[in-house]
Every structure is written in structure tokens, then in C-alpha cells.
Amino acid sequence: MKAYLAILSSRFRMLLQYRAAAVAGTITQIFWGWIRVMIFEAFYRSSDVVQPMSFEDVVTYVWLGQALLAMIPWNTDPEIRSMVRTRTVAYELLKPVDLYNLWYSRTIATRTAPTMLRSVPIFILGLAYFGMESPESTASAVAFGLAVIGAVMLSVALSTLLNISLMWTLSGQGITRITAAAVILFSGLTIPIPLFPDWAQTILRLLPFAGIADTPFRLYVGHIPPHEVIWVLAHQLIWTIILVVWGRLLLNRGLRVMVVQGG
């Protein structure tokens, strides 16, 4: 356990160095947030029907999505990609630690460090200027905090699975893009899940993607009452376990078939 924590923290500290990228990312995400808010604004003023989510809640939901965007499992780790391609992944096997746990720990850092750098300014600016609201209640804030931890565990499990899939695809471009497309649409990042057609909701709530963004965000705005956090966490945990087991099986098979050339 100590080894994994050390890997996590060293990786985390390294990633915190990319401040220029974080500034650029923050500006990009604010610009996107603006566009999205204006589009929702136009839709909401075009219809008198009472919607399943209020416009104010949607605005906050959009800014949460922008603030926590770097947490979303949308790409593979460039270093693991090059390790697999050049087969230096063999060195990883020499380390006296479990490879799955090793990759899982480093991915926690990959998903959290950039998020921390970007989310703070977006939260501050969003709350001050862009119509983002603070959590519905203290209980909602606590529930949101717990669900974000669950979301990170789930997101990291999916990212690790993508990283492992590199052992077959090498470039990983196809499978990663397809997964990214599913994540971006079904997690609620593009539009909040409650605004999807009613028939699609049941399926979308069962899929793992909702646990990455939608359920934590809805706990924040109070659209899901705080006492229901237990169901949100259960959903995240079940999917995390499934993805971890799947990832481990895949990794074991990958290591058996992998050929490392000498020299």
C-alpha cells in the first residue's frame, strides 16, 4: 500500500507542475461553459413546458462539468502508450508491485492533479460571475463530496481499462474515441441526463457513465436529495468493482500473449 501511495503522490506532484497548460485549459473551459449556458438559455426561453430540471440548476450543472472536466476518462496515458508500443512495459513487470495497482495508482494522479488546478479558478469565477450557485445545503455539499470520490474511483477504473486495452490496439485511437464518445454523451457532460428523452433515462441511469458526472452534479444542486447518496455510491461502487475485475482479467491475458523482443 505504501508503495502505491508513493507512486500516486510523486506523480501528483509532477503533474501539478503543468501550470501553463492549466491556465490554457481553464480559459478554454470557461469559454465552452459560456457557449453551453447560452445554448441552454435559448432552449429554456423557447418552451413554456415545465422541465425536469430548472434552468438555474442546469447552469450550475454545466459549470460543474467544466470545472471537473479533467476527471473524465476520455483518453489513455501517453506514457503507458509509449511503454506498450516500445515494449519497455517489461521494466514495469520487474517492479516488485502488482501491475494493475501500479497503473491504477498513477491514473488516480492523472485524473485528479489537473482537475484540482483547473477546478479552483472555475469554481471561484463561476460562483462570482457566471451564475453558478453554491450547493443546495450543507448535506448536499457533503453528499457531493462523497460522490466525487466515488466518481474518481469509477473514472480511474475505466481509464485503467482503456490503458490496458492498448496491449491489443497499440495506438488505442479507435477504442478510446468510441469510449470517449459514450462517456461524453452518457455521463451528462453534453446535456444533463434528466433532459434526455424519458425512455432513455432508465438505461442511462444504469450505465456506469452517469456515476462519473451526472449523479454527483445532481447531488450538488439538490436534484437528488442528500439522503439518497447511498444509492449513488452503491451504483459507483458496483461499476468500479466490475471494471476493476474486467481490467485485471484483461491485463493477465495481455501479459500472457505479449511478446517482448530482446535487445
Place this chain on the structure above:
Amino acid sequence: MSIANTLNLYWKYIGISIRAQMQYKVSFIMAAIGHFLITAVEFLAIWAMFDRFGSIDAWTLAEVALFYGMVHIAFSISEGAARGFDLFPSMVKSGDFDRFLLRPRSTAFQVASMEFQLLRIGRLLQAVIILGWAVTTLDISWTLPRVLLTIGAIGGGACIFSGFFVIQATLAFWTVESLEIMNTITYGGVEAASYPLAIYRDWFRRFFTFVVPLACVNYFPALAILGKPDPMGLPTVLGWLSPLLGVAFLWVTLQIWKVGVRHYTSTGS
């Protein structure tokens, strides 16, 4: 150095680039499918919103599909063709650009023809499908001028986006850091122009009309095609001038590029 000779050379370069990408066929097909899906979800999201709200400021889904199809076709063309400019900052960093200065062709031409990203066909394909759907669903009388305007607007749009890539590359002459901020305008512009500009707030509309003339190659021509007046009261004639504006924008960015080339000092590595 006639134009025919230059074009011939361009096709040769493109041919080499495409053959190289086809060496990994499965990887290419997967990537293209992935690209198709990741851009198609954007339209799925728009569809879901219309399913819920019915319309956006009196614009229908088919009308929005026209805007969406036109801008995405334009963008995918420039994404495929001007990709070299996207890779350019790394050439400056490595000093590889020096070789281009020695060859008897313009630097802009060489950079542009460096790589043709075929996988962008994914975005192109989905945009063509959506534009096709819009065109058949909307009640438009397709006169020859309207057809030409549609093609011209897409061409003008491709010029504007290529201009963005040129500016982004030009900035690399002064700062070796890659400038992600330009991506914001490029991709943000695509996202924004997928909807009629009239739905946005004033400052934003002005930005994409006067600062970055994206609206001129998408919004105004689409209005002219639909035969709708601009809710903001700008003259429809603007739509018919748009393709020229796109070409003018690209020309201006290429002049800035030339200034950049004169300013270039090799990293020496």
C-alpha cells in the same frame, strides 16, 4: 512553377500521406469510425434537446441541422487539409523547418501539404449525412445560385478554419509553447456555429461576426439559403459575399505567416 505543377505536387504529397496511413488499415478504420461516433454524438445531443424543448427561438431541428452540416463539413475539410499547420510548432522546436526554407516552393505550401489526415473522413461523413437530411427535410427551392452559395459557404468556411490553423502555427514563430488558446476559438467556433448565431448574447455575436468572421461564412449564407431575414436586422446580402470573405481572411493570415517566416530564427538543434 505554374499552378498546374504546384497542384500536381500537392496531390503527390497527399497521395504519399494517404498511402502511409493506409499501411495500418484496421487502425485507420477504427480511428475513422471512432471519429465518426465522437462527432455524431454532438448531433445526437442536439436532437435530444429538440426532443425535449421542441424548438430553439423559433428555429427548428432541420434548420439547425443545416447550420451544423455546413460548419462541420467546412471544418473537416480544413482539419484534413491544413493539419500540417497543426503539427508546425513541433517542427520549429526540432528545427526541422530549416529544410523547408531551402526548397523552391513557398513555405506555406510545404507545411500545408505535409500531412493529410484521412481519418477526418469520419466527421465529414456524418456532417454530409446531416446536411443531406436537412436539405431534404427543409422546404427550400434549390435554384442554381442557392446551390452555389451552399458550396461557396462551405469553401469559405474551410478557408476561415484553415486561417485559424495558419495563425496558430504563425504564433509558434514567436513562442515555442503550443498555444491551446487558438484551439478554443477553433473548436469553440465549430460548436457555436452549429446553432444559428441569433440565439447568443450580443457580445458573442459581435465577436464571431467582426473579430472572427465565422458567422459570415455560416450564419449569413444559411439565412440566405433559408430565405429568412436576420432577426438582428443585418442585410441578407452579407450572405452572398461570404465565400469571398473566407478567402480574404485566409489571404490575410498567409500574409501574417510570411512576416513570421522572416522573423524566424532556427532553434539550431
